[in-house]
Amino acid sequence: MNFVTKRMDVQAAADDMRRRTLSQIRRPLDRLIYLASLRDYNTGVYYHDGLASRFSEDAVCEALSECHREVFRQLFLSSLEDLVAQLEGYADSTNAAPADFIAAWQGLEPYRVSVPAETDSVSAGFFFSNLKVALAILQSRLHVRRAPRPNAWRQPSLGQ
């Protein structure tokens, strides 16, 4: 397969992924996690059965890598406020208890495997740092929600 044909295949596979799958996922953070989940952690190669039935493995891998970089860039350029909202939305969608989700993400830092392989250290560091702050913001919001209101804990006295 020559370079031009392969490039056309990569473009077609990437367009397919964007149109059929990624457009159905609302938040860029969810898209990033989805795309990272298609990558084999041991080899760094992306797999997608649906695309593999129509395109070569190399073209699929390159197309998914391209989509991954694109989504990372989109997420990277979002403001911290936006990232907090996306993380909150993602946490809700997992159906895990918010406190458990935050504890797991702070302890295991699963987001570290979500960035594309070729990401430079400053961009990756910036993204991880933003997620760390976003988790701290969610945690502080959770504490505020859980904290009792000044008079809420007082049992009404029967004598009064």
Add this chain to the structure above:
Amino acid sequence: MITLVFFLLIGAALLFSLFLFARRAARVEGSAQALVEAKQALHALQGELLPPGLVDRIFARQDFEFVASSTPRQVQELFLRERKKVAACWARQVRAGVLRLMNFHLGQARFYAQLSLATEMKLAVNFAALLLACRVMQFALYLGGPFAAPGIVARTVGNAARLCETSEKSLAFLDPSGLDALSKDSARHPAAS
């Protein structure tokens, strides 16, 4: 006896020429390495460290205002600590990239690019000024945090980007289009090559 001395001398001469040849090959390899490193430094600066998207995000005041207005003190402190760390890492890498480019220009560029003495002098002064500006920026970030000196950051980034452009022109002969131009040029003037 005379024959033995004669052959020993020939052997020594051959060994010496081999040694010279090996040294020359090593130097050529080292030069290629310097070229690759310079190209990588330029690519890292232009593609990764200096694009407006990254710089704007790291030093975004919008993030600071959001955190300051809607989060408790501990989160604000964490945010400032984290952003300062990222900004310091970014500034360190920018300075390291500029330094690598400068080393290439001071040591190797004249062998490849036809730079006049005036251009070389100008480049050296610009590099020195930029390295100083990077140090000032690092100092400002260290003392005042990432949002204390947006003017210094913007000026340093602008100067670094301009110097990268100049450097890119002198390294243009490494690009395929540059090679085409070179080969056309040498075809037109075969005596010069």
